[in-house]
């Protein structure tokens with residue numbers, strides 16, 4: 001059965017293929033989810049909660065404000081008082097015994113939709129995944145085109161986030177109890193509908209991971225992971241605004257600074273590497289020697305040390321040089337003074353440091369790419385009267401680019417991660433913003449989870465883009 | 478070594494006492510070679526592997542720099558580096574491995590050097606390229622990439638690419654030895670046409686049919702030296718040297 005699976009995409013499925021275990025598991029998952037949503041899922045909910053403080057302040061919250069409760073209570077938390085008592089009023093779900101559909105209908109008809117939006121999204125994802133999976137199945141079973149490649153990717157993405165969505169929808173029920181409401185989570189334990197739906201989503205995921213092998217479009221399918229990680233971050237912010245929304249707001253500009261540093265550095269890295277790479281294949285011993293010395297020396301020094309050197313030691317070097325010029329002769333004194341006054345901004349220092357360091361590594365990639373082109377290409381170009389530089393520009397580099405691009409793309413992703421080191425230079429990048437927030441609140445777990453998720457989204461996203469460009473630039477040899 | 482019957486014209490290529498060694502003098506590729514090629518001549522060079530045939534060709538357009546001696550092309554001595562690109566425009570070269578540019582279409586392969594070296598406009602260059610594709614018999618492959626056409630077709634494109642620069646001399650380094658037998662003829666036919674048109678050609682090849690039909694002169698090389706320099710008839714009927722006889726008996730079976 002495993003052997004004749006290759007033509008499942010674009011061809012009518014044979015009888016045996018229609019009974020493929022993955023399609024059957026997928027069907028079971030769809031059925032479980034759709035049925036489970038009619039069964040009680042969250043039969044009880046917190047109708048209202050009254051929190052009293054030592055100074056006499058009380059905070060009263062009602063459903064659905066409670067969905068976003070922490071966000072609100074945190075903002076109105078009395079600063080000088082301590083928590084004295086919490087009384088919680090549980091109520092049975094009013095509509096359809098608290099089934100998934102019941103909650104959806106109720107939430108969708110709530111007055112202030114934006115308060116419950118994240119809850120709706122969490123609860124909706126498994127159903128949407130089930131519907132997409134069902135569409136995939138129906139096409140597979142009835143259409144003469146068999147499996148739809150695009151649907152595989154979409155269903156896989158949704159199947160990845162469906163279990164998370166379900167679990168997070170449950171957290172909605174209890175999570176705001178964390179700081180103010182001392183509530184036992186067991187009060188709000190979900191019932192059968194939840195567990196069956198969860199089992200269904202896991203079946204979907206299993207089936208889709210199996211089916212994913214049918215698709216040739218791996219790069220596209222892996223976008224699912226980017227999407228999933230981004231979605232986790234989004235849900236964290238939405239379901240636990242305290243502290244995640246606050247962390248997000250705090251580290252947001254760090255992301256832009258990180259991106260700016262990386263993009264600007266990368267631009268200069270490419271220029272340096274082109275020169276370095278050409279130097280490393282040069283037949284002139286002087287140019288070759290200088291380029292090799294640069295590559296060998298820089299690759300032998302840790303990036304962190306290079307950054308610290310540029311930030312702390314370089315200004316001293318400039319001072320000494322400037323003084324020397326001032327003393328040397330009055331005609332040089334203004335130039336010397338400029339050197340003494342020269343102060344790199346942390347941002348500039350970071351860009352210079354990353355460029356110098358990564359330039360060395362990427363130079364080697366350029367060198368390898370250029371020398372991978374058969375020397376006959378250079379000879380043919382030269383025999384037609386092209387100069388060395390013309391041959392490089394029109395013949396060698398356009399071919400080398402295709403060899404160079406994938407590893408250089410990987411270097412971009414590595415640069416994105418290594419850029420976190422510039423936080424030692426007082427650059428307010430993503431990492432440094434995270435450190436600052438943690439120093440203020442001591443919420444280390446939450447802070448670093450958010451920072452890690454942000455980096456993950458950026459790196460996974462860039463990896464996919466690199467992969468995409470790579471497939472686009474392949475050519476017939 | 479015997480000079481050909483008195484030549485009234487000046488050599489378009491003059492090779493004077495050229496020597497070339499590799500690996501720090503351990504391998505002698507050319508050993509004090511002196512030679513003239515005249516306009517309109519079709520010269521075939523034969524000789525055992527490693528005898529220096531390719532090196533001789535590559536010295537003519539300076540892909541190799543001679544250790545000593547002087548090569549003069551159309552009156553321009555190659556010792557002066559500034560002349561090299563100018564001279565290379567006048568000397569087309571066709572390689573054993575075709576060396577087409579795989580990232581460019583057949584048409585762009587022929588256009589590129591015309592534009593960047595000869596400074597022709599794209600329209601001019603394209604017109605010339607299309608004419609040449611007709612001449613080598615594959616106008617329909619203009620938009621194809623080298624990887625999509627056969628070896629024989631690739632070699633014909635390579636010839637067209639070299640001709641597009643309107644060279645005065647064409648060098649061929651074993652143009653058919655990387656080809657499947659059924660494709661050899663189509664390339665040789667193009668070369669025969671070229672010879673009939675009066676192009677000056679220096680061809681390293683062991684295709685004896687081509688030598689009989691097109692060559693005006695055959696040179697036998699061994700150990701970096703010119704052993705015999707004569708007409709095809711003379712070489713095939715009465716080779717002077719024992720080495721030549723041995724070699725010919727090997728390649729003619």
Ligand SMILES: Nc1ncnc2c1ncn2[C@@H]1O[C@H](COP(=O)(O)OP(=O)(O)OP(=O)(O)O)[C@@H](O)[C@H]1O
Nearest residue numbers: 499500504505506525526527528529530531532533
């Ligand atoms: N780039 C090089 N580096 C080192 N040795 C070389 C180089 N090019 C040629 N040689 C050597 O010089 C000698 C002459 O080589 P050449 O390529 O001119 O011979 P050839 O007559 O063309 O041989 P073939 O029929 O095999 O092509 C050979 O011994 C070869 O090994």
Ligand SMILES: [Mg+2]
Nearest residue numbers: 530531532650
């Ligand atoms: Mg050779």
